[in-house]
Amino acid sequence: MAEIRTGELMNMKHGRPPVLMPGFSFGSVTDKIANIVIAERTPLAWWLTFLPCAMLVGVLGTAVTYLFYRGVGIWGINIPIGWGFAIINFVWWVGIGHAGTLISAILLLLKQTWRSSINRFAEAMTLFAVMCAGMFPLLHMGRPWLAYWMFPYPSTMTVWPNFRSPLVWDVFAVSTYFTISLLFWYVGLIPDLATLRDSAVNRWTRMIYGLLALGWRNSARHWRRYESAYMLLAGLATPLVLSVHTVVSFDFSVALVPGWHSTIFPPYFVAGAVFSGFAMVLILAIPIRKLYGLEELITMRHLDNCAKVMLSTGLIVAYGYLMEAFFAWYGTSQYDKYLSWNRAHGPYAPVFWLLILCNVLIPQLLWLRKVRYTPALLFVVSVFVLMGMWFERFVIIVISLHRDFMPSSWGIYIPTRWDWAIFAGTLGFFMAAFLLFIRLLPMITIFEMRMLVHETSEEVKAS
Amino acid sequence: MTPPVYGLMAEFATAAELLQATRRAYTEGYRRMDAYSPFPVPDLAEALGVHSDRVALLALTGGLLGGSGAYGLQWWINKIAYPINIGGRPLHSWPSFIIVTFEMAVLFAGIATVFGMLALNGLPMPHHPTFNAPGFEGASRDRFFLCIEAIDPRYDAAGTRAFLEGLNPAKVVEVAN
Numbered sequence: 001m002a003e004i005r006t007g008e009l010m011n012m013k014h015g016r017p018p019v020l021m022p023g024f025s026f027g028s029v030t031d032k033i034a035n036i037v038i039a040e041r042t043p044l045a046w047w048l049t050f051l052p053c054a055m056l057v058g059v060l061g062t063a064v065t066y067l068f069y070r071g072v073g074i075w076g077i078n079i080p081i082g083w084g085f086a087i088i089n090f091v092w093w094v095g096i097g098h099a100g101t102l103i104s105a106i107l108l109l110l111k112q113t114w115r116s117s118i119n120r121f122a123e124a125m126t127l128f129a130v131m132c133a134g135m136f137p138l139l140h141m142g143r144p145w146l147a148y149w150m151f152p153y154p155s156t157m158t159v160w161p162n163f164r165s166p167l168v169w170d171v172f173a174v175s176t177y178f179t180i181s182l183l184f185w186y187v188g189l190i191p192d193l194a195t196l197r198d199s200a201v202n203r204w205t206r207m208i209y210g211l212l213a214l215g216w217r218n219s220a221r222h223w224r225r226y227e228s229a230y231m232l233l234a235g236l237a238t239p240l241v242l243s244v245h246t247v248v249s250f251d252f253s254v255a256l257v258p259g260w261h262s263t264i265f266p267p268y269f270v271a272g273a274v275f276s277g278f279a280m281v282l283i284l285a286i287p288i289r290k291l292y293g294l295e296e297l298i299t300m301r302h303l304d305n306c307a308k309v310m311l312s313t314g315l316i317v318a319y320g321y322l323m324e325a326f327f328a329w330y331g332t333s334q335y336d337k338y339l340s341w342n343r344a345h346g347p348y349a350p351v352f353w354l355l356i357l358c359n360v361l362i363p364q365l366l367w368l369r370k371v372r373y374t375p376a377l378l379f380v381v382s383v384f385v386l387m388g389m390w391f392e393r394f395v396i397i398v399i400s401l402h403r404d405f406m407p408s409s410w411g412i413y414i415p416t417r418w419d420w421a422i423f424a425g426t427l428g429f430f431m432a433a434f435l436l437f438i439r440l441l442p443m444i445t446i447f448e449m450r451m452l453v454h455e456t457s458e459e460v461k462a463s
Numbered sequence: 464m465t466p467p468v469y470g471l472m473a474e475f476a477t478a479a480e481l482l483q484a485t486r487r488a489y490t491e492g493y494r495r496m497d498a499y500s501p502f503p504v505p506d507l508a509e510a511l512g513v514h515s516d517r518v519a520l521l522a523l524t525g526g527l528l529g530g531s532g533a534y535g536l537q538w539w540i541n542k543i544a545y546p547i548n549i550g551g552r553p554l555h556s557w558p559s560f561i562i563v564t565f566e567m568a569v570l571f572a573g574i575a576t577v578f579g580m581l582a583l584n585g586l587p588m589p590h591h592p593t594f595n596a597p598g599f600e601g602a603s604r605d606r607f608f609l610c611i612e613a614i615d616p617r618y619d620a621a622g623t624r625a626f627l628e629g630l631n632p633a634k635v636v637e638v639a640n
Contacts, residue, residue: 025605026604027604027605030501030604152536152540158545159545160540160541160544161540162549163537163540163541163559163560164549164550164552164556164559169563169566172566172567173562173566176566176567176569176570179570179573179574180569180573183573183577184573186577187577187580191603194603195603195604197603198600198602198603198604199600199603199604210589211589214586214587214588214589215586215587215588215590215591216603217499217591217593217594217602218499218500218501218602219497219498220485220497220498220503220504220511220513221508221584222584222586223500223502223503223504223507223508224503224513224516225516225518225580225583225584226503226580226584227503228518228519229518229522229576229577229579229580232519232522232572233573233576236522236526236569236572236573236576237569239565239569240566240569243562243565243566247562250562447501447502447503448502450501450502450605451502454502454504
């Protein structure tokens with residue numbers, strides 16, 4: 001009998017490309033993804049990206065060692081700007097870490113089939129971004145070896161954490177988010193690890209993937225519990241995604257500092273997080289699909305959808321900026337009014353205007369179909385969005401702190417080379433970890449692609 | 464002592480054939496059997512007679528334990544172990560305790576879901592007799608299998624083989640234990 005293949009169209013209406021190009025069978029879609037890991041040679045481009053990133057990891061190690069030796073005085077932070085790069089980068093990385101679980105959990109519950117090709121690597125991206133984020137509060141502590149004081153445990157000092165502080169909430173929010181994202185990612189990987197075990201030719205490869213696959217044997221009884229567990233995790237992760245950046249925004253909005261004490265912070269932070277997360281997904285997906293020839297699996301439809309999510313969350317973020325200005329103008333606080341003026345005209349005004357350019361003006365290009373369907377342009381817009389979101393955190397932290405209530409306590413913050421070294425180091429760590437992931441694990445969920453082949457096949461459509 | 468034969472395994476080319484074969488085997492009276500497919504096939508577990516799983520119950524239990532434990536711990540710390548006045552709030556200032564309660568409820572529910580699912584599935588289990596079946600690697604690629612186990616009361620080497628052969632499989636093999 002004829003082999004099952006994907007049907008001609010998933011959704012060609014309105015001239016949109018399908019989520020999986022026609023002509024794939026269970027076997028060919030499996031080989032396409034699994035062979036990247038187990039059969040093909042590592043592409044030269046992989047090495048050319050990995051080596052500089054690995055060097056940046058070395059820079060990170062050096063900078064952190066020196067930081068532990070000398071203390072946080074090597075950074076540009078001072079009083080009043082005690083937070084500086086450490087917290088800017090923390091918030092930025094956590095924000096990027098939102099797209100993964102959003103794609104895997106919320107889009108799963110909404111039955112969006114286009115999530116299948118991008119959820120695995122978006123989840124990996126989430127994990128690495130949250131790792132980068134997690135480093136910063138630890139490094140910022142000054143005495144990172146006492147980090148365990150943040151957790152409630154019966155200590156000989158008989159003191160306990162202050163559970164009324166958003167900083168303690170943050171410890172719980174970020175660590176829970178990381179753990180649940182890791183579990184979600186690993187559960188998704190189990191059947192694919194079994195596929196790698198069964199396709200491996202080399203004995204060691206088979207043993208390693210076999211151990212990681214936990215003996216998964218594709219039993220229907222197992223699949224049933226597996227699907228229940230996966231849906232439950234999606235349901236649990238959905239409110240979690242929204243809660244993480246909400247809690248991060250409480251770190252600011254619960255304080256009284258002008259520019260922080262605002263009720264719009266939670267939704268505006270969550271939208272900003274999704275905005276930057278999808279920008280990172282596009283930045284990773286566009287070169288990868290080209291390099292590994294995955295255009296038939298990660299189609300223009302995926303890029304188009306990501307761009308639309310970016311555009312809509314970008315508009316929410318822009319609305320947030322508008323409302324901050326409106327509250328300052330309409331409210332009665334002279335400090336809020338001054339803050340708004342200071343953002344646009346003070347010593348850090350260029351950063352504020354760059355933020356408006358990158359986050360509000362440039363993303364409007366995404367209204368044009370031509371931009372959404374040209375990967376190179378989409379890539380450039382995404383880079384601007386990521387820079388814009390970083391500037392946003394700079395504006396929120398540095399501009400708000402550097403001039404608060406009393407002019408006698410005003411100050412200026414200038415990041416040092418060590419600030420930059422650690423930031424660049426985490427960028428290198430993120431990319432190096434991500435490259436290792438695409439080299440060692442299937443970057444697209446193979447069994448879900450087989451499901452997609454099944455659902456779109458002529459056999460099912462005929463019945 | 465384990466019997467030398469684990470069961471008889473029939474291989475099919477499509478999900479629809481496997482589903483149909485499983486339904487026939489269930490109607491025939493076989494119960495100790497399992498189907499294997501490279502992706503979750505809708506209704507296949509039901510065809511095997513599985514109508515509920517306890518994963519959701521475990522998730523609920525984990526969530527309730529995590530949430531109530533976290534709230535109880537915060538109450539105990541702030542009210543009894545270490546009562547301090549912060550901003551004039553009552554010692555039992557419940558709105559501040561909600562976030563950690565929520566996070567811990569999600570964390571414990573998630574952990575219970577994943578480890579509960581693995582435990583109910585009997586995983587990790589690196590070796591299983593089904594892996595002895597020739598060509599079983601296809602179960603994680605593009606082939607569909609139905610295995611009737613030798614411990615089924617209705618199992619009979621010749622009769623069961625004849626029954627499976629009648630389902631139009633690609634092939635039927637005996638699985639060593």
